[in-house]
Amino acid sequence: MSVITVMLPLALLLGFGFTAAFIWMAAKGQYDDLETPAYRLLLEEEPAETGSQRKA
């Protein structure tokens, strides 16, 4: 059981860290728009493509 004395605080610390990060993000309004980011994901590959077109 001695491993638990290491694992338990570590797990709790990790959980605490992510919860704090979540609260920070929510407070900054990162989750205000839940719809558009799902679509924006699809646009990832575009910049290179349009770059070449603009030259043409």
Add this chain to the structure above:
Amino acid sequence: MPALDARIQGPGFMSVGVSALPPVLQVACAHCGSRVARERVRAARDSFCCEGCEAVSGILRSRGLTGYYSLRERGGSLRRPAPAPQLDRSYAYLDDPAFRKLYASDAGEGALQMAFFAEGVHCAACVWLLEKLPEFVPGVRSVSLDLGSSTAVVRVPPSGSFAEAAREFHRLGYRPHPVRGTEQEELQARENRRMLIRVGLSGACTGNIMLLAFAVYGGADGSWARLFNWLSFVIFLPVLFHGAVPFYQEAWRALRRRQISIDVPIVLGIAVGAAASFANLLSGSGHVYFDSLSALVFLLLSSRYVMRRAQQGALHSTKLLHFLAPSVVRRKRVQAPPYEEISMDLLQPGDLIEVRPSEPVPIDGIVTSGRSHLNRALLTGESDPVAVGAGETVFAGTVNLDSVLEIRVQASGYATRLGAILRAIETGQGRKAPIVNLTDRISRYFVAVAVALAGAVFAWGAWSSGWQEGLNRALAMVIVTCPCALALATPLAMSVAIGRASRQGMLIKGADALERLASADSVYLDKTGTLTSGEFGVLEWSAAAGREREAERAALALEARSNHPVARAIVRHLSAKGAPEAGAIAEVHDFQERLGRGVSGRIGGVAYELRQAEPGASGTEVVLSAGGETIARIALGDQLREGAREAVERLRASGLEPAILSGDAEGPVARVAAALGIPADKTHARATPERKSELIRGEARALMVGDGANDAAALSSAYVGVAVHGGMEVSLRAADAYLARPGVGPVLELVTAARESMKVVRRNLAFSLVYNVIGGGAALLGWVDPLFAAVLMPLSALTVFVSSIAGTRTMRRALR
């Protein structure tokens, strides 16, 4: 190459090989996908439904932005794309310092930002296109689009121009409308964030407590078990003192009103559970329930958060429809150019403005020059156009029909007649009596039963196995019957229904509205604009035998030269019939138009005259004579919408007794009632807004359907009010639901959706009660321990969740 590629695989499937197909086949617009009129179909190239779409497509191609089409194909769409509007304004007012002061805000880093509602935004490709704006409009720093609310935030440096960005939006086919963030919205956004933090925090704590509890269930004992339980307790504290706070507030609010809401038994469960667990933790014996309690809080918070977002989503879109009232007017200036565009907000009484044909009148004022007809259907319910001239008063909410009017502003915004109605609605005059929703009705009994049972369990346990055991069983009873699934049942089912309905163009403002819609038993329909198109049209055309062609030819030739609403209705009617063969309109000599009387002229040597007959009971009638002999009679009025008869029939069949409630004159109302088979005692004509409101208030469970400002009071005081497509902002605000599709057809769909979702709610409630009975029974027998609670509760929540998502078969068919 990608550009060409996109063109072919994007819109191409509609246009490739058109020439080889039979001409009857419908051709879709290469830009927006709407049906292309026959004469616009082109064989070898892409076809467009209108100039606007063609222009946008040209711009996209010339800027190398055709990736838009391929993205749209791949990305899936929220809504259908719409034909593009043509650029008809300069948007110069956006850069007016006074306007900026009202609408723009500081975006940080030396930039200004302004939010626009972008009309026509519908898919991922739109996001891509609009957010690319900075690449081809110099001076724009960034654009970010929120697809859910169709709002784009544009950032420019202080020297930059919002007008330029707005013109580009317009050119690309998205008509922009500046929106001003209200304080209420900001509060709402902040509350959303706070609530999300509660959800996330409770979720994280629940997960960690479960890990620890699992170790205890798995057999950890002695000092380890004590350690884990103490740790659970520590992690449970944020849930107890932060996450669950909304429940305390709600429960307290209900108790202060001397009512019982679902929050009361929840708080009872949490409080008893936390106290008993803490006592047991201190004494080192007995059960602790921290895992179940925090899971309960987490599940309930999540469902309420989801419900809140679904409701706000529906409300958001309605609110943004405020562009129904024009936000920009053309004000007359002393210097050239003679008119400037300015925002409604900056208009002063005494200003002179110009209102063009087919534009709404934005203010109350007096006509200073010009002569025209106004459609007052939305303000008063009258269907016949009303003539106005210099010196006459006009009101906001009417639509100018045929020629330019110059109007001196007397009142704008809230000071107008329309504004007064709007304010009355906003301040909640004539608001309906609140209903106690089904869940809260059940929870009244629930609390009583649970407390009574707990008492019984204590007594029986104490009698059979000592008071200590009795107390334990009673506490377990309260904890395990805490109505988690019961509280989830309604919000889950309803947010699913509201979400699905809003994708179908039916915006429901809240759970309350859904419950009311499902229980309505009669339906009061407004006539003008709801049952009818609200536009002046030809109802009946009777020509003398053998002279039909002559009558059509002469009427078209004469009326094509006039701008009068009657003339325009006749021309529309004839061109829809395909009367002008090959577009040829006969030549007219000695054409004369006499105001308010009619038109006359000579065609091929014969003197024709179109004269307005004396107004009779049946509305407007026009007589066409050739050389003094009557050859045709044309009846005009407001036309019944296509499918209205069937829709009313189906409403009746579904148990909603239809009635008509109109502000129009008896003649047209009786005609529509007769066509729909609605008896005379269910037909009310010439109803003032006050009369409408009074009548509808007298009905216990009436569904009111309307569109105009004259319906607003009735919509808000009805048991449930539904505003239909094309209505005014004020009616949208007053109503409980809004239909984005025209006509009464969707009303039945809305009611069906509501009824089906209430079925789901009832099924959910039944499930959750079954679980509570099981839990209660187990507690009575002393079987309940933390593991039992930890399994039963998520299981019941899961059942309710699956039941809500699945809906009913009818609902799946109605709302896909």
